[in-house]
Amino acid sequence: MAASLQISGVKTAPSHSFPKQTSFHCRSAFSSQLNVGSFRSTDSYRRLRHCCKSREFKVSCEGGNVDVIERNEVEKSTLGEAKNELTCVMKFGGSSVASAERMREVADLILSFPNEKPVVVLSAMGKTTNKLLLAGEKAVSCGVTKVDTIEELGFIKELHHRTVDELGVERWIVDGHLEELEQLLKGIAMMKELTLRTKDYIVSFGECMSTRIFAAYLDKIGVKARQYDAFEIGFITTDDFTNADILEATYTAVAKRLNDDWNSNPAIPIVTGFLGKGWRSCAITTLGRGGSDLTATTIGKALGLREIQVWKDVDGVLTCDPNIYSGAQPVPYLTFDEAAELAYFGAQVLHPQSMRPAREGDIPVRVKNSYNPNAPGTLITGNRDMSKAVLTSIVLKRNVTMLDIVSTRMLGQFGFLAKVFSIFEDLGISVDVVATSEVSISLTLDPSKLWSRELIQQELDHVVEELEKIAVVNLLQHRSIISLIGNVQRSSLILEKAFNVLRTNGVNVQMISQGASKVNISLVVNDNEAEECVRALHSSFFESELPGLDQCGSAY
Ligand SMILES: Nc1ncnc2c1ncn2[C@@H]1O[C@H](COP(=O)(O)OP(=O)(O)O)[C@@H](O)[C@H]1O
Numbered sequence: 001m002a003a004s005l006q007i008s009g010v011k012t013a014p015s016h017s018f019p020k021q022t023s024f025h026c027r028s029a030f031s032s033q034l035n036v037g038s039f040r041s042t043d044s045y046r047r048l049r050h051c052c053k054s055r056e057f058k059v060s061c062e063g064g065n066v067d068v069i070e071r072n073e074v075e076k077s078t079l080g081e082a083k084n085e086l087t088c089v090m091k092f093g094g095s096s097v098a099s100a101e102r103m104r105e106v107a108d109l110i111l112s113f114p115n116e117k118p119v120v121v122l123s124a125m126g127k128t129t130n131k132l133l134l135a136g137e138k139a140v141s142c143g144v145t146k147v148d149t150i151e152e153l154g155f156i157k158e159l160h161h162r163t164v165d166e167l168g169v170e171r172w173i174v175d176g177h178l179e180e181l182e183q184l185l186k187g188i189a190m191m192k193e194l195t196l197r198t199k200d201y202i203v204s205f206g207e208c209m210s211t212r213i214f215a216a217y218l219d220k221i222g223v224k225a226r227q228y229d230a231f232e233i234g235f236i237t238t239d240d241f242t243n244a245d246i247l248e249a250t251y252t253a254v255a256k257r258l259n260d261d262w263n264s265n266p267a268i269p270i271v272t273g274f275l276g277k278g279w280r281s282c283a284i285t286t287l288g289r290g291g292s293d294l295t296a297t298t299i300g301k302a303l304g305l306r307e308i309q310v311w312k313d314v315d316g317v318l319t320c321d322p323n324i325y326s327g328a329q330p331v332p333y334l335t336f337d338e339a340a341e342l343a344y345f346g347a348q349v350l351h352p353q354s355m356r357p358a359r360e361g362d363i364p365v366r367v368k369n370s371y372n373p374n375a376p377g378t379l380i381t382g383n384r385d386m387s388k389a390v391l392t393s394i395v396l397k398r399n400v401t402m403l404d405i406v407s408t409r410m411l412g413q414f415g416f417l418a419k420v421f422s423i424f425e426d427l428g429i430s431v432d433v434v435a436t437s438e439v440s441i442s443l444t445l446d447p448s449k450l451w452s453r454e455l456i457q458q459e460l461d462h463v464v465e466e467l468e469k470i471a472v473v474n475l476l477q478h479r480s481i482i483s484l485i486g487n488v489q490r491s492s493l494i495l496e497k498a499f500n501v502l503r504t505n506g507v508n509v510q511m512i513s514q515g516a517s518k519v520n521i522s523l524v525v526n527d528n529e530a531e532e533c534v535r536a537l538h539s540s541f542f543e544s545e546l547p548g549l550d551q552c553g554s555a556y
């Protein structure tokens with residue numbers, strides 16, 4: 001039976017583009033509502049096509065009109081063509097590929113989705129990145145002749161050899177990299193220095209080896225796979241070693257390379273997470289710790305894929321860090337804004353920048369557990385029903401430095417805030433949380449963002465010295481930011497409950513900021529009280545049976 005479908009919100013559109021922020025609600029003749037969401041600009045057309053494709057509809061945009069046709073109406077040839085496109089990204093973190101057994105399970109997991117044509121993104125095996133960094137640090141002082149005795153080097157060699165042996169693939173797949181790694185460590189030992197650029201080069205061996213092993217294993221079991229080093233296929237970044245940003249040119253370059261290869265000779269792409277190539281230096285860069293999530297979302301946006309899956313060792317994004325409280329519960333739905341805020345304010349589960357490409361491409365991100373694939377996980381999208389949402393998750397960021405800055409001038413002086421922020425801009429320091437009055441300002445400094453390095457005492461002293469030219473400054477260290485991620489429209493309820501808990505626990509909040517964020521209220525407390533506060537808040541918000549406190553809401 002022919003289906004007539006309507007798209008509300010679209011009248012006519014110029015070929016392959018839609019009005020800004022158009023909402024599409026596709027409805028079939030049988031009235032089964034298909035809620036595709038809202039899309040922007042030219043990318044949107046691809047997204048709409050993908051959403052409909054997965055639900056057995058075809059979309060075309062000819063002569064300014066948008067047509068949605070039920071798939072059984074579509075000629076077979078078009079269907080075949082569409083079915084062959086890459087469909088989603090599946091990213092597996094270090095914990096998911098920590099051993100040969102885990103790699104086998106991950107391969108089975110990928111193959112358990114026969115309808116997917118995934119781009120696979122992998123991190124380094126287990127704790128390899130940490131071991132590589134430690135090996136580099138030890139090489140600085142151990143002397144060239146002692147490099148082969150560095151414990152971490154031995155560990156890395158043994159882990160990768162054991163893995164290839166157990167998977168039954170050839171050792172030469174990793175031997176070249178292991179030899180080069182040892183040479184590099186000898187170079188570091190000779191120079192007695194480890195630059196940020198060299199650190200990025202060292203850690204790149206982890207992802208370069210895990211992807212080669214996995215691709216070889218897939219080939220061995222009869223699944224065509226092709227390994228890619230991200231820095232060779234168009235991941236162009238700034239030259240901020242250890243914390244590089246992805247540049248715009250990446251999207252077209254990566255899409256062209258992966259699509260061209262796929263179209264000419266289909267094989268599952270296995271791409272190194274975390275790595276890029278500096279646009280000036282042409283050297284290997286890294287995207288900051290946990291950066292493989294960002295690699296995955298960048299590929300998702302570049303190819304306009306239907307979904308980005310990030311497979312972890314937890315049942316999704318949880319109501320708080322399970323290392324602080326083991327009773328943390330999975331959060332079923334999040335918006336990109338909530339997830340970004342959560343990651344920025346310290347939840348290790350997602351890379352802080354990783355939501356940006358997904359949001360820009362409007363591509364859903366699913367956080368899943370590779371150890372428990374049947375668990376529903378967390379679905380992150382542009383919108384969700386917030387009408388019942390109160391609190392979604394509690395996040396802790398430790399070891400934060402706070403500054404209380406009081407103007408030495410009188411009330412009514414303009415330009416005070418501008419001067420304060422220009423000092424931070426000049427020193428390249430990023431500010432997290434801010435609360436202001438006309439003559440005073442309290443703020444926290446991001447501990448990891450001073451030209452990509454840790455904020456060190458000497459630099460803090462310099463900030464204070466500069467600020468003291470215009471203000472009285474009080475430097476407060478060993479503070480923590482507790483971020484309450486949720487529906488800030490219900491801030492009175494959240495704050496009432498939170499302060500009740502904190503008062504009962506005798507905790508004094510030193511700063512509070514709701515800021516411009518619509519999803520986050522931040523509280524600053526002493527480091528040594530912070531974990532207990534999180535546990536108490538968790539118990540009050542997520543474990544008490546108050547009516548009307550549906551913390552999670554439902555999907556849009
Ligand atoms: N709110 C949170 N939700 C889920 N996991 C969290 C949260 N906060 C911290 N974590 C930690 O993040 C870990 C998963 O992130 P990560 O180690 O980067 O995964 P992967 O290496 O598999 O990509 C979990 O094992 C958990 O300990």
Ligand SMILES: N[C@@H](CC(=O)OP(=O)(O)O)C(=O)O
Nearest residue numbers: 093094123129289290291292
């Ligand atoms: N291996 C890198 C990149 C990464 O994203 O790892 P993971 O996915 O295991 O967090 C790191 O440890 O930072």
